[in-house]
Amino acid sequence: xxxRGRAHRFGDDINTDYIISGRHKFKTxxxxxxxxxxxxxxxxGFYERCQEGDFIVAGKNFGCxxxxxxxxxxLKHAGVAGVLAESFARIxxxxxxxxxxxxxxCDTSQIKDGDELEIDVEEGIIRDMTFGLEVxxxxxxxxxxxxxxxxxxxxxxxxxxxxxxxxxxx
Amino acid sequence: MEGNSGVGKTISEKILGAHSGSETTAxxxxxxxxxxxxxxxGTAPLAIRSFEGMxxxxxxxxxxxxxxxxxxxxxxxxxxxxxxxxxxEFAMKYGLELNDVGEGVCHQVMLDKAHVxxxxxxxxxxxxxxxxxxxxxxxTGVGSTDMAAGMLSGSLWFRVPExxxxxxxxxxxxxxxxxxxxxxxVGDITADGATYMALEIGGEAISGLDxxxxxxxxxLAVEMGAKAGLMEADEKTLEFFEGRAGRExxxxxxxxxxxxxxxxxxxxxxxxxxxxxxxxxDNVTAVGQVEGTPVSEGLIGTCTNGRLADLRAxxxxxxxxxxxPGVRLIVAPASREVMLKALAEGLIEVFTEAGGAVMCPxxxxxxxxxxxxxxxxxxxxxxxxxNFKGRMGNPEAFIYLASPATVAASCVEGKIAxxxxxx
Ligand code: SF4
Numbered sequence: 001x002x003x004r005g006r007a008h009r010f011g012d013d014i015n016t017d018y019i020i021s022g023r024h025k026f027k028t029x030x031x032x033x034x035x036x037x038x039x040x041x042x043x044x045g046f047y048e049r050c051q052e053g054d055f056i057v058a059g060k061n062f063g064c065x066x067x068x069x070x071x072x073x074x075l076k077h078a079g080v081a082g083v084l085a086e087s088f089a090r091i092x093x094x095x096x097x098x099x100x101x102x103x104x105x106c107d108t109s110q111i112k113d114g115d116e117l118e119i120d121v122e123e124g125i126i127r128d129m130t131f132g133l134e135v136x137x138x139x140x141x142x143x144x145x146x147x148x149x150x151x152x153x154x155x156x157x158x159x160x161x162x163x164x165x166x167x168x169x170x
Numbered sequence: 171m172e173g174n175s176g177v178g179k180t181i182s183e184k185i186l187g188a189h190s191g192s193e194t195t196a197x198x199x200x201x202x203x204x205x206x207x208x209x210x211x212g213t214a215p216l217a218i219r220s221f222e223g224m225x226x227x228x229x230x231x232x233x234x235x236x237x238x239x240x241x242x243x244x245x246x247x248x249x250x251x252x253x254x255x256x257x258x259e260f261a262m263k264y265g266l267e268l269n270d271v272g273e274g275v276c277h278q279v280m281l282d283k284a285h286v287x288x289x290x291x292x293x294x295x296x297x298x299x300x301x302x303x304x305x306x307x308x309x310t311g312v313g314s315t316d317m318a319a320g321m322l323s324g325s326l327w328f329r330v331p332e333x334x335x336x337x338x339x340x341x342x343x344x345x346x347x348x349x350x351x352x353x354x355x356v357g358d359i360t361a362d363g364a365t366y367m368a369l370e371i372g373g374e375a376i377s378g379l380d381x382x383x384x385x386x387x388x389x390l391a392v393e394m395g396a397k398a399g400l401m402e403a404d405e406k407t408l409e410f411f412e413g414r415a416g417r418e419x420x421x422x423x424x425x426x427x428x429x430x431x432x433x434x435x436x437x438x439x440x441x442x443x444x445x446x447x448x449x450x451x452d453n454v455t456a457v458g459q460v461e462g463t464p465v466s467e468g469l470i471g472t473c474t475n476g477r478l479a480d481l482r483a484x485x486x487x488x489x490x491x492x493x494x495p496g497v498r499l500i501v502a503p504a505s506r507e508v509m510l511k512a513l514a515e516g517l518i519e520v521f522t523e524a525g526g527a528v529m530c531p532x533x534x535x536x537x538x539x540x541x542x543x544x545x546x547x548x549x550x551x552x553x554x555x556x557n558f559k560g561r562m563g564n565p566e567a568f569i570y571l572a573s574p575a576t577v578a579a580s581c582v583e584g585k586i587a588x589x590x591x592x593x
Binding site for chain 2: 012013015017018021022023025026027028029041042060061064065066067068069070073087089090091094095098099141142143152153154155157158161162163164165
């Protein structure tokens with residue numbers, strides 16, 4: 001699968017409070033409503049500017065802070081296709097994959113705001129079409145690839161009933 | 171990942187190994203059976219939705235699941251009341267324990283009721299689940315869908331973490347507390363210095379702390395990115411569980427030749443009270459650097475510092491004194507048990523007489539949903555664990571984190587103050 005979109009550049013330590021503030025997330029389970037507030041404390045116009053299929057490109061420790069799963073969900077409902085970061089906080093990383101939202105660990109230092117990106121998901125290759133640069137992402141553990149392949153953990157559990165390190169053989 | 175089987179194991183390797191029926195080494199992925207799981211009102215409604223999406227018709231082990239209504243309790247909004255109703259209904263339907271409004275912060279409730287015991291494997295749909303590392307449990311925060319998968323199947327996948335060994339030596343000076351050790355560690359290790367890793371925290375200063383203090387340190391493990399903040403069980407730990415734990419348990423110690431990713435040593439004999447400045451927890455400095463900064467609100471409570479020892483430390487300073495004009499002091503005991511003990515000791519009276527506002531046990535204003543949202547441009551001094559921009563509900567406010575004593579002293583003076591002057 002190859003996907004294309006524009007980069008929205010953010011810095012290090014983007015916590016889940018910034019992705020979706022607690023003052024919104026506790027109020028509703030309506031993710032489209034939450035999506036309108038995504039990143040608003042940090043970048044008020046983000047939701048309006050974000051196009052379907054765009055990427056968030058960040059530094060280290062993306063998604064630190066609360067365990068709120070509303071963070072990847074709100075990003076997904078805002079149209080974000082995935083997040084590229086130098087590193088992710090572990091709960092966010094699990095939540096993202098569990099909800100079928102791409103999270104790739106790679107060297108993001110050269111990618112600029114607004115750059116056109118092309119990502120080959122299977123190969124883990126990120127091409128910056130604006131800058132003419134290619135970076136490789138670290139591979140995901142098999143269990144995460146299996147979950148992504150099923151479209152998220154809900155679908156995975158619906159199908160398999162329990163987690164397995166060899167879901168095909170189970 | 172390079173294996174090191176045949177050599178000593180860390181606490182994480184042992185607990186995850188015992189719960190997955192295999193010899194495990196850092197870096198491996200295991201599927202492990204869960205001893206207990208918890209979700210709160212910010213995460214449970216979504217976990218319930220995910221659970222329903224998985225089309226399971228039973229919770230694997232309902233006696234191992236607790237739901238807590240603490241983050242937004244009592245409900246300040248009609249929409250929140252509806253989410254709480256979903257939790258009550260689900261708990262009733264599947265026979266789960268529901269800790270309703272007033273029971274307290276989920277993490278303290280899990281301890282008070284001894285759902286977490288030494289050597290156990292616990293998940294919580296809340297990032298500060300790492301708190302229970304202080305009682306020797308491998309406890310880690312997960313999201314709602316992982317919680318749902320845990321409820322459905324009773325197990326979850328884990329990557330066995332590498333471990334950083336932290337040895338805290340020395341004896342704390344008067345007026346300096348466990349929270350100051352925790353903030354010092356976050357300042358030094360930084361917000362992502364332990365990402366994907368477990369901490370094993372020990373040493374003379376840790377042994378010298380009561381359980382309440384140790385819990386405050388493990389609570390902040392996630393602020394360094396850590397998956398768990400583990401301590402060994404000692405007599406104080408066992409004493410806490412005596413007569414409380416309804417089941418057998420076995421504490422887990424690391425092997426003397428366990429393999430660590432890194433080892434860090436501190437000496438806290440000359441540690442000064444620490445303050446984390448806005449807007450990151452690792453923006454830590456000694457209190458002297460920020461002394462005199464005016465404050466409009468003080469918060470004493472939360473899963474970090476809402477325990478009896480914390481309330482005692484604050485009350486010692488507030489007794490016979492008044493909160494400075496223009497300052498709001500909000501006090502929220504961590505749980506019903508803490509509230510009752512604080513009442514019996516006269517601490518609630520001290521806070522009330524000093525001009526503080528005592529809240530129902532729960533998260534209070536920690537996460538910005540209710541009970542004390544600061545105004546624009548205001549400074550808050552809080553015993554909580556996060557000071558992110560907007561955390562308390564207003565991105566135009568500034569949050570400083572400190573020990574209960576520092577918060578109490580600052581509320582008395584109306585500006586950030588050094589609690590050692592009251593020690
Ligand atoms: S007290 Fe604060 S940090 Fe602790 S569980 Fe509640 S909201 Fe989270």
